Amino acid sequence: MDPPGEIDVESVCTRCMGSALYERAREIADQADPDDEGNPRWSSCSFCEIAMEPLGETVAISWSKYMELVYDGLSVVLTTGSEQGNPPSDGGDGLTWLSVEEVVGYCDGAVGDGGFLLLREIKHSLGADVWTYHDFGWSRLHLKLGWERFKDHAQDRDRQDSPLVVSPQKFLRRLEQIVTFIVPGAITVLEEGTMLWRSRPHARREPDFQVTGAELGSAPDRFARDNRFSPGGVSMFYGSEDPETTYAEILGYTECQYATVGAFRAMKDLTILDLSQVNYYPNIFDPNERDDYYDADFLHGFVDEIARPLHDGEDYRATQLVVSEGIRSFCVDPVDGIRYQSVQSPGRFNYVLFRGNGTAPSSVDSLG
Structure with a gap:
């Protein structure tokens, strides 16, 4: 098998990518133009090499457009060092810097029949950046810190109030919203x-x-x-x-x-x-x-x-x-x-x- 980055990856089709990307990939394909170097029409896929109609049931988009969709999804959780303006150092920046393998671990939802080969090329493309958690990890910690504050409240321990950490009362209201409206099957x-x-x-x-x-x-x-x-x-x-x-x-x-x-x-x-x-x-x-x-x-x-x-x-x-x-x-x-x-x-x-x-x-x- 060819090593990553040494095969000619130009396009990826909606069979090979994850189903969550189908709709936006089709929009990109519908807007493609043979004369547009940034978004040309494709009749083949670099991963399955199946010939297809550019506007048929299965469509292909350029690799760069596909990676834009991947970066967009990862931005929910992660950000790059260049976007933070704070690339990794020997310490003291307060951030958790991730290996490219850890970042690729978030990409399963972007991959369909392309499987390992597609993940391998995603890894190669992501390796050009260094990564950390979005908003310094605050979005990940917001409710978790609210739970820690709630436990202190239960023990009658003093904790300095912070507008950034949900109060015990708001924590309980948020918990009801999550199990009632967000997580399917929590109420049975x-x-x-x-x-x-x-x-x-x-x-x-x-x-x-x-x-x-x-x-x-x-x-x-x-x-x-x-x-x-x-x-x-x-x-x-x-x-x-x-x-x-x-x-x-x-x-x-x-x-x-x-x-x-x-x-x-x-x-x-x-x-x-x-x-x-x-x-x-x-x-x-x-x-x-x-x-x-x-x-x-x-x-x-x-x-x-x-x-x-x-x-x-x-x-x-x-x-x-x-x-x-x-x-x-x-x-x-x-x-x-x-x-x-x-x-x-x-x-x-x-x-x-x-x-x-x-x-x-x-x-x-x-x-x-």
């Missing part, structure tokens, strides 16, 4: 009849309580312990999608050798904030998606933060406050609970429903 329905499972540990083989829905369900407020989404003294229904996961969850806080498992059935459809599988990765080369990039990127990190185990010295105050002051107060789509990844059983899922003892939507069978 737990359908009527869905089974959830809870375990209650006990020291002896036979339970020392009556096996009823009230006894196996949410703890009464006076017995409710500190938990991921609710503080001590506030009863909520925590359940798992299968018996094994609910048992794994109680192993984290009990030394009892036995447990009784109860199956609970939702008696109506419930609106759920699903933080278990946020799969929206906006394409920065798609003008209809690129504005979602930072919001979706933040939500991915936020979901990981919500689901991770606590480190020494940490507590649940921040996630509890997100629920009590934010998620339970959603206005556009009021939610009944949250679906989230299990810490104790990776790949399995739990629910917290905002229902206290005696109010969980359920009928229960003792499985023993």
Whole structure:
């Protein structure tokens, strides 16, 4: 295979580039003119070498025009040293300078059937510049710093207010906007009849309580312990999608050798904030998606933060406050609970429903 930069790359067609670029590539092709050296018409592609009609179903544009589209997409996240007026130095500039391999890692959305060969030539073209994050990384950090400030707020720690960091109140409003309007599928329905499972540990083989829905369900407020989404003294229904996961969850806080498992059935459809599988990765080369990039990127990190185990010295105050002051107060789509990844059983899922003892939507069978 020819080394990068040593093949004659002149054009690329809409089969070889990513689908996010089709519309703008066709506009460029429609405006092409045989006498225009900057935008001539092309009847072939340097990567697939398939003959095509210049105005047919599949069109080709010049390599320079294609790279303009690539640079335009990358500008959502990255910028070059020359644009910053501050090329990389030995330090002290406050910027994170990226290798060309790291920059190419953002380019998958610009590539279709051209595959590796097209990415290789993109890498060669991008190598003429040095790169850093857009706006010194501020766009990437805006909501993340808002979450850090929110955690300080939850711990009653003083932090000097800055107009550049969203306040705890604005952070919660922004979180609602992201999950309601930006990330598809974040608000879902737990359908009527869905089974959830809870375990209650006990020291002896036979339970020392009556096996009823009230006894196996949410703890009464006076017995409710500190938990991921609710503080001590506030009863909520925590359940798992299968018996094994609910048992794994109680192993984290009990030394009892036995447990009784109860199956609970939702008696109506419930609106759920699903933080278990946020799969929206906006394409920065798609003008209809690129504005979602930072919001979706933040939500991915936020979901990981919500689901991770606590480190020494940490507590649940921040996630509890997100629920009590934010998620339970959603206005556009009021939610009944949250679906989230299990810490104790990776790949399995739990629910917290905002229902206290005696109010969980359920009928229960003792499985023993």
